[in-house]
Amino acid sequence: MSPDLGHFRENYDRATLRRDDLAPDPVAQFTRWFDEWMIDPRYDAAACVLATADADARPSARYVLCRHFDADGFVIYTNFESRKGSELRANPHAALVFGWLEQNRQVRIEGPVTLLDDAESDAYWVTRPRGSQLGAWASDQSEVVEDRRELEERWAEAAGRFGGEEGTEAVPRPAYWGGLRVGLEVVEFWQGRPDRLHDRFRYRRDPQDPTAWEIDRLAP
Ligand SMILES: Cc1cc2nc3c(=O)[nH]c(=O)nc-3n(C[C@H](O)[C@H](O)[C@H](O)COP(=O)(O)O)c2cc1C
Numbered sequence: 001m002s003p004d005l006g007h008f009r010e011n012y013d014r015a016t017l018r019r020d021d022l023a024p025d026p027v028a029q030f031t032r033w034f035d036e037w038m039i040d041p042r043y044d045a046a047a048c049v050l051a052t053a054d055a056d057a058r059p060s061a062r063y064v065l066c067r068h069f070d071a072d073g074f075v076i077y078t079n080f081e082s083r084k085g086s087e088l089r090a091n092p093h094a095a096l097v098f099g100w101l102e103q104n105r106q107v108r109i110e111g112p113v114t115l116l117d118d119a120e121s122d123a124y125w126v127t128r129p130r131g132s133q134l135g136a137w138a139s140d141q142s143e144v145v146e147d148r149r150e151l152e153e154r155w156a157e158a159a160g161r162f163g164g165e166e167g168t169e170a171v172p173r174p175a176y177w178g179g180l181r182v183g184l185e186v187v188e189f190w191q192g193r194p195d196r197l198h199d200r201f202r203y204r205r206d207p208q209d210p211t212a213w214e215i216d217r218l219a220p
Helices: 025-036 083-090 118-124 130-138 148-162
Strands: 047-053 059-070 073-079 093-100 107-113 176-182 186-191 198-208 209-215
Touching: 025 059, 025 107, 025 186, 047 083, 059 083, 059 148, 073 083, 093 176, 118 176
Parallel strands: none
Antiparallel strands: 047 059, 047 093, 059 073, 073 176, 093 107, 107 176, 107 186, 186 198, 198 209
16 A cells, blocks of 8 residues: 555745736746756756657656757757657657746646757757767667666677767767757646645737737636
């Protein structure tokens, strides 16, 4: 039987979110919260959950690191042949959730997914440590592996092929590895409040004017 989890009952009273506080667009609002969260060195502010669904609409979710965000969307890097990659090929829509729980905050993002072009993926690839680049060559992400030794052997093979030392010839980016952008259709900001009367504001693109955002308060 699971332990009793019912006593974890925090009364959320750290902050408020009022309509007057909101930035006119969700990226500016996200930036404000992100900057506040980044101050806490205990956490990787970029960690978020990416949810996808397969062709039969069965969902799956996993943490990823958001490496960049702007008005075009939120960018993550991954192996396109992974489970998430194949789900996104079948169904190119996703949701991202940032859970900044110590501040009683979450941000939810939903939108269509597109691949970054090669130049954008290359620009990020070259900033990665060589060991991680070799790791991308060594791992058929989401496939079954016999044991850890197999992975380490594959990493060593990649190091033998491309060179294992920093500062030697560049490791090329595998064609199956690169960036995905989750575009912005809906972005919701949630601030926990006492008595479960939380503040929720949802930004949706204005159907009449794709540069403008409609903002609604939602019931908690
Ligand atoms: C904090 C955290 C950050 C992660 N960041 C990434 C990432 O940026 N890209 C990635 O492919 N996997 C990342 N992972 C691993 C994924 O959660 C997942 O195991 C992997 O991508 C395979 O998922 P899939 O089989 O659903 O495709 C991260 C895991 C954690 C816990």
